[in-house]
Amino acid sequence: xxxxxxxxxxxxxAPKDAESINHKLLVRAGFMDQLMAGSWTLLPMGWKVxxxxxxxIREEMNAIGAQEMLMPLLHPKEIxxxxxxxxxxxxxxxxxxxxxxxxxxxxxTHEEIVMDLLRKNITSYKDLPVSVYHFSxxxxxELRAKSGILRGREFMMKDLYSAHTTEENLMEYYEKVKDAYxxxxxxxxxxFKVTKASGGVFTDKFTHEFQVLSDAGExxxxxxxxxxxxxxxxxxxxxxxxxxxxxxxEVGNIFPxxxxxxxxxxxxxxxxxxxxxxxxxxxxxxxxxxxxxxxVEVSHDNKGIIWNKEISPFQVHLIxxxxxxxxxxxxxxxxxxxxxxxxxxxxxxxxxxDADLIGIPVRxxxxxxxxDLSAQAGEIEYKERTSDKTxxxxxxxxxxxxx
RNA sequence: CGGGGUGUAGUGUAUCGGUAACACGCUCGGUUCGGGACCGAGAGACAGGCAGUCCAAUUCUGCCCUCCCCGACCA
Numbered sequence: 001x002x003x004x005x006x007x008x009x010x011x012x013x014a015p016k017d018a019e020s021i022n023h024k025l026l027v028r029a030g031f032m033d034q035l036m037a038g039s040w041t042l043l044p045m046g047w048k049v050x051x052x053x054x055x056x057i058r059e060e061m062n063a064i065g066a067q068e069m070l071m072p073l074l075h076p077k078e079i080x081x082x083x084x085x086x087x088x089x090x091x092x093x094x095x096x097x098x099x100x101x102x103x104x105x106x107x108x109t110h111e112e113i114v115m116d117l118l119r120k121n122i123t124s125y126k127d128l129p130v131s132v133y134h135f136s137x138x139x140x141x142e143l144r145a146k147s148g149i150l151r152g153r154e155f156m157m158k159d160l161y162s163a164h165t166t167e168e169n170l171m172e173y174y175e176k177v178k179d180a181y182x183x184x185x186x187x188x189x190x191x192f193k194v195t196k197a198s199g200g201v202f203t204d205k206f207t208h209e210f211q212v213l214s215d216a217g218e219x220x221x222x223x224x225x226x227x228x229x230x231x232x233x234x235x236x237x238x239x240x241x242x243x244x245x246x247x248x249x250e251v252g253n254i255f256p257x258x259x260x261x262x263x264x265x266x267x268x269x270x271x272x273x274x275x276x277x278x279x280x281x282x283x284x285x286x287x288x289x290x291x292x293x294x295x296v297e298v299s300h301d302n303k304g305i306i307w308n309k310e311i312s313p314f315q316v317h318l319i320x321x322x323x324x325x326x327x328x329x330x331x332x333x334x335x336x337x338x339x340x341x342x343x344x345x346x347x348x349x350x351x352x353x354d355a356d357l358i359g360i361p362v363r364x365x366x367x368x369x370x371x372d373l374s375a376q377a378g379e380i381e382y383k384e385r386t387s388d389k390t391x392x393x394x395x396x397x398x399x400x401x402x403x
Numbered sequence: 404c405g406g407g408g409u410g411u412a413g414u415g416u417a418u419c420g421g422u423a424a425c426a427c428g429c430u431c432g433g434u435u436c437g438g439g440a441c442c443g444a445g446a447g448a449c450a451g452g453c454a455g456u457c458c459a460a461u462u463c464u465g466c467c468c469u470c471c472c473c474g475a476c477c478a
Contacts, residue, residue, distance in 0.1 A: 009428090011413095011414065011415095011428090012414075012415085012427060012428080012439070013414055013415050013427080014414095014415090015414080015415090015470090015471095016409085016410095016414090016415065016416090016470095016471090017409075017410095017470050017471040017472090018471080019471065019472070023471095034470090036469085036470085037469085037470065037471085091476075091477085092476090092477070092478095108478090109478075138478095140477080140478090142476085142477070143404065143475080143476055143477080144404090144472095144473095144474090144475090144476080144477095146471080146472080151477085157478090159478095197478090199478080207478080209478080218477090250478075252478095253478045254478095255478075283478090285478060287478090319437095321436075321437060322436065322437090323436095345436095346436095346439080347435085347436065347437090347438080347439065347440060348436065348437040348438065348439095348440095349437075349438035349439045349440080350438080350439040350440095351437090351438085351439090352437075352438045352439085353438065353439055354439085356438090365437080367436095367437065368436090368437095369437070381437095
């Protein structure tokens with residue numbers, strides 16, 4: 001991608017209302033744009049980042065046998081009435097009606113929809129277990145959207161649902177998902193804690209949250225060294241004196257929901273003894289857009305964002321000075337490298353500042369000073385976003401470093 | 404939803420009763436070309452909206468809206 005045609009341009013100043021780090025940096029660097037409170041466009045680079053986050057999630061979901069699909073976002077009132085959540089979730093659910101007065105909800109989650117699929121398609125214990133997931137928009141009427149992209153009214157979520165014949169089988173899978181989620185957040189590079197929490201409007205049982213330690217978080221979690229899990233303040237009763245604590249951002253949450261949904265929606269299967277039994281159910285969510293915002297909160301400096309190679313919008317940022325770089329750009333592309341080539345006719349300082357702001361982990365510079373592969377010796381300046389050191393490498397060495 | 408802020412060119416700000424200025428950005432020309440370079444010339448705003456006060460309102464008053472922050476709420 002040539003930076004001269006990248007949409008949009010970077011900004012020198014953050015919007016004046018922006019206070020949170022992710023809001024300031026993601027807007028300045030051109031990753032997202034605000035339409036209204038809690039509502040964001042993911043601009044081309046922002047979408048690339050989210051796509052990479054999604055891909056990591058997808059790989060780990062597929063690895064535990066989950067099947068990807070896509071469900072509607074416009075839901076009929078009737079299905080929400082079946083569980084009583086049309087009224088129970090009134091505060092958070094966007095409701096609308098069409099010209100004929102038929103009422104709908106914009107999806108804030110999909111338990112009811114999956115349960116409907118299950119009752120239509122699952123008849124025997126032989127049909128279970130099943131786990132399905134999708135990536136889609138969630139609408140939640142937050143009383144107060146805030147903190148940039150961390151708490152929006154419309155955001156992306158990967159939600160996974162699993163169905164089982166027994167509680168044991170559900171809990172076995174629940175643990176699998178817990179491991180898969182841990183693997184995802186480890187791959188993404190977060191310092192996070194698996195945290196015991198309550199279930200909110202979803203279940204009376206305990207649940208687990210995946211909490212990234214950050215002052216920008218809304219939750220407070222407690223843990224003791226050596227414990228496998230932290231505890232959310234909301235469920236930690238009693239003495240906190242032996243615990244360490246931190247603010248944290250919830251990036252994922254898993255719920256062992258049990259048979260509550262199946263009982264209300266008549267989703268039964270026939271077991272080995274020919275008896276009708278309710279399906280055991282669990283749901284599991286990760287918010288990729290919040291993950292992006294969280295990454296910026298925990299990985300930036302005073303110059304800009306610092307992506308890691310897993311979710312960086314591009315693998316390398318090639319800066320051409322004095323009109324150089326085009327041939328290196330072509331070579332990198334041909335080598336399969338996803339490169340952002342700053343071919344703009346602007347001062348070098350502006351290019352370097354933008355590179356720092358955008359935060360691609362590897363920066364290459366080609367100029368009169370470095371020489372040019374097509375010319376003679378061929379040297380490319382190599383620098384990592386997190387380091388002040390630069391070194392001169394030839395093309396092959398650069399490729400080796402990147403891969 | 405309660406409380407507190409906020410709203411002026413694309414962005415960030417100034418003016419604070421006499422009809423809007425500056426910086427950045429943008430356009431054109433020229434000089435530059437390794438950390439947002441320089442010179443010159445331009446374009447760009449019925450000052451969030453609606454009422455009201457006043458000879459006169461961006462400026463004062465009221466209502467509404469917006470966005471941000473604190474709280475409540477919250478997969």
